[in-house]
Amino acid sequence: MIIGIPKEIKNNESRVGMTPAGVFELTKYGHNVLIQSTAGDGSGFFDADYLHAGATIVNTIEEVYAASDMIVKVKEPIAREYGLIQKDQVVFTYFHFASSEPLTKAMIESKSVCIAYETVEDDEGTLPLLTPMSEVAGRMAIQQGAKYLEKPVKGRGVLLGGVPGVQPGKVLVLGAGVVGIQAAKMAAGLGAHVTIMDINMKRLRYVNDVMPPHVVTEFSNEYNIRKHIKTHDLIIGGVLLKGAKAPNLITREMLKEMRPGTVIVDVAVDQGGCVETTKPTTHEDPVYIIDDVVHYSVANMPGAVPYTSTVALTNVTLPYVVKLANQGWEKATVNDATLHKGLNIVKGEVVYKEIIEAFGWESAEV
Numbered sequence: 001m002i003i004g005i006p007k008e009i010k011n012n013e014s015r016v017g018m019t020p021a022g023v024f025e026l027t028k029y030g031h032n033v034l035i036q037s038t039a040g041d042g043s044g045f046f047d048a049d050y051l052h053a054g055a056t057i058v059n060t061i062e063e064v065y066a067a068s069d070m071i072v073k074v075k076e077p078i079a080r081e082y083g084l085i086q087k088d089q090v091v092f093t094y095f096h097f098a099s100s101e102p103l104t105k106a107m108i109e110s111k112s113v114c115i116a117y118e119t120v121e122d123d124e125g126t127l128p129l130l131t132p133m134s135e136v137a138g139r140m141a142i143q144q145g146a147k148y149l150e151k152p153v154k155g156r157g158v159l160l161g162g163v164p165g166v167q168p169g170k171v172l173v174l175g176a177g178v179v180g181i182q183a184a185k186m187a188a189g190l191g192a193h194v195t196i197m198d199i200n201m202k203r204l205r206y207v208n209d210v211m212p213p214h215v216v217t218e219f220s221n222e223y224n225i226r227k228h229i230k231t232h233d234l235i236i237g238g239v240l241l242k243g244a245k246a247p248n249l250i251t252r253e254m255l256k257e258m259r260p261g262t263v264i265v266d267v268a269v270d271q272g273g274c275v276e277t278t279k280p281t282t283h284e285d286p287v288y289i290i291d292d293v294v295h296y297s298v299a300n301m302p303g304a305v306p307y308t309s310t311v312a313l314t315n316v317t318l319p320y321v322v323k324l325a326n327q328g329w330e331k332a333t334v335n336d337a338t339l340h341k342g343l344n345i346v347k348g349e350v351v352y353k354e355i356i357e358a359f360g361w362e363s364a365e366v
Contacts, residue, residue, distance in 0.1 A: 001325045004068030006061045007039035008276040010075045012283035014042025017073040017093070020053040020316045022321070028053035031325050036064050043306040065089075072321055073311065074123075075300055076103055082193035088347065090329050092321065094118055094133075095342055096270040098245045098358035104350070109350045113329050117317065119242060119268075119352060121343035127242065128338070129320070131178050132312035134267075136302040138182025138238060141265040142171070144301075145234040146190065148263045148287060148294050156261030156295055158233045161191035168192050172232035174220065174249055174274060176203035179238030179267045187234075188215050195228055215360045225249055229258050237266035237274040244354035245272040251277045252290075260292035270298040 005017045016039050033055040037047055037060035047057050049078055058064055065071065065084035077085060079102075085091060088111065094115040097104045107114050117129035119239040127134075142160075146253035151167065162168035166256075171187040173180045176198035176248060187194045188211060196211075198204055203215040229235060229250065239246050246268040255277065268274040277290050281298040287296050291361045302309035320339055323332040333340040344352040350361075 001069045001328075002034060003065055003321070003325060004064040004071045005033065005035040005039055005055075006064045006071065006073055006081075007036040008042075008074055008303075008305075008354065009080065010078055010279070013075055013300050013303045015074045015300075015303050015310045015313070016040040016043050016045065016306075017313075017322070018318070019043075019311055020045055020049040020055075022314045022318045023050055023055045023337060024053040025318060025322065029322065029326055032056060034058050034064050034067055034175045036061055039305050043310040045157070045310070049075045070321075070324060072317070074310075075303075076100070077106075082106040082110065082250075085110040090115065090324060092317070092342075094116070094130075094270070095344060097352070097355045099270060099272040103357050104345070104355060104359070107345050108348050108350065111285075112345070113347065114342075114345040115324075115329070115333075115339070115342040116352075117342070118343045119344060120320065120338055121242065122338045129316050129342075131315075132316055133302045133309065134178035134240075135182050135268045136309050136312065138179035138236075139186045140178070140301050140304065141236050141238075141267050142186035142190065142234075144286070144296050144298075145171070145263050148265075148296055149233060149261070151261075153294070154261060154292075155263055156233055158176075158257065160187065160234070168214075169234060169348065170195070170232040171234045171236065172228045173197065173236045173238060174225070175238035175241055175268075176207050176217070176239065177238060177311055178201065179209065179240070180236070183236045183238060183267075184211060184215050188212055192234075195232065197224065204350065206293060220249070222249075226254060226257065230261070233259075233262060235264045236262075237264065237268045237278070238302065239268050239274040240271065242354070245358045246274045248274060248276040249311060250275040250277075255291040255293045258291075258293050261294065262292075263294045263296065266295070266297045267301065269299050273297060288300060 151157035160169040
């Protein structure tokens with residue numbers, strides 16, 4: 001099979017779909033890997049590294065798409081790429097279809113096979129290809145939140161860890177999944193007081209068992225959320241509904257109950273965000289302010305640490321890429337139930353019901 005690795009062209013996206021180590025593994029099975037020149041530069045992997053691993057370097061993104069049976073990348077295709085995707089071509093990447101109807105319609109029209117990292121799901125209900133980026137984003141959420149709490153960037157002027165004689169900052173984490181756990185861990189490490197909320201008592205019991213005493217748990221409901229947003233300095237949105245649009249746990253009118261300079265970091269932005277006022281931003285222009293509340297909602301947070309993110313992503317995607325290359329997508333998804341759940345759109349038909357529900361469509365074809 002010919003596997004193509006294009007250069008990511010989303011704003012400030014420096015990750016790449018595969019490391020040289022991944023390329024080397026694929027070439028061992030006799031597959032050809034085409035990688036666009038300089039695709040790995042932002043992650044610290046250069047053309048010479050890929051050549052040494054057995055890849056073929058091509059100059060343009062058009063060449064990659066035109067010659068490849070399967071495309072392996074990081075972020076969803078953007079408008080410039082829609083016309084490059086071919087009928088029957090396998091595209092393996094993060095899609096987050098539920099947050100973008102134009103993308104969904106474009107992939108339906110392409111008649112390609114879209115396998116989404118974020119819906120590959122194992123028997124235990126975990127998402128193995130989303131987990132490492134959620135870990136990165138959860139940890140980064142606290143770094144960024146701490147930065148934007150500073151007064152020069154319109155935050156409250158609070159140091160999360162406090163100092164002797166001054167109480168530490170308060171962090172509210174919505175969701176006790178991978179993002180929430182990692183965010184709570186980082187915030188607790190800085191010395192902040194952390195409240196983590198979820199509707200899953202099993203997750204809250206786990207948090208209570210593994211976190212230090214200054215991380216407290218509370219059941220998530222509107223009453224409790226309204227209570228805490230009045231007193232917490234940094235709010236992390238880490239809610240995930242698999243393949244579906246995130247619920248709005250914080251509405252526009254609730255912003256008025258927050259103190260000026262409160263910071264919201266909505267990690268759920270890829271799935272539409274769990275705050276009503278969330279809109280996707282970029283690393284180039286990451287924040288905006290509504291009702292004196294600072295919103296940080298960069299849609300590709302891990303792209304700011306591309307070396308770490310690319311290695312972590314290839315670690316988990318490569319076994320599935322190998323299966324798809326060795327067996328073809330049809331046989332691979334039949335033989336592997338985990339991979340089968342990654343199928344979102346197949347040759348013009350939406351096969352993941354949460355996408356249909358997200359847009360209120362009546363059928364799988366539009």
